[in-house]
Amino acid sequence: EADIYQTPRYLVIGTGKKITLECSQTMGHDKMYWYQQDPGMELHLIHYSYGVNSTEKGDLSSESTVSRIRTEHFPLTLESARPSHTSQYLCASSGTGPKSQRTQYFGPGTRLLVL
């Protein structure tokens, strides 16, 4: 069982609101990731981090921002939510070791609905 947590699990919010999706892991992993997943579609990487004070944009353009002030914490923020942001957001982390063995462990996800 992976020790990676996301809150809230579900969020319904109005257009224009600022929201922060929380993600934390207790495995001491250096790498963390945010994915966006629409129903029936593949996961798309939107942000990742190699470690503290390191953040990079992923493959899918996103209006969200992330920060990595502590190893265990990787929050994602939307300054002004829009209906197009409605999706499931999955946080993941991975550790060190041979690249072939760096399994990504996923959190339970946050389902976001913007009205």
Place this chain on the structure above:
Amino acid sequence: KNQVEQSPQSLIILEGKNCTLQCNYTVSPFSNLRWYKQDTGRGPVSLTIMTFSENTKSNGRYTATLDADTKQSSLHITASQLSDSASYICVVNDRGSTLGRLYFGRGTQLTVWP
């Protein structure tokens, strides 16, 4: 274009039956291939991981195969149970970057009926 294609898109089987899910990929250079199980409303959970030199890996009733020459993988589920109902995602890792980028398939939605 998605570099990982899975089939079938969805599958319904009766409890106790076996099934095989397919994954074809074009990702290159190849590092490893993973199968994940994703229950509805949950995050994916890793089932197996195979590198270039491995062609079979088992995890309980799940057996994954890999043919790196034809760039195909399969996930065989034996004696299915109701709890096997989930989306099964094939994920290929390239070795062309420090991050080791992951390419995700869209998944096969498996439903097991009693």
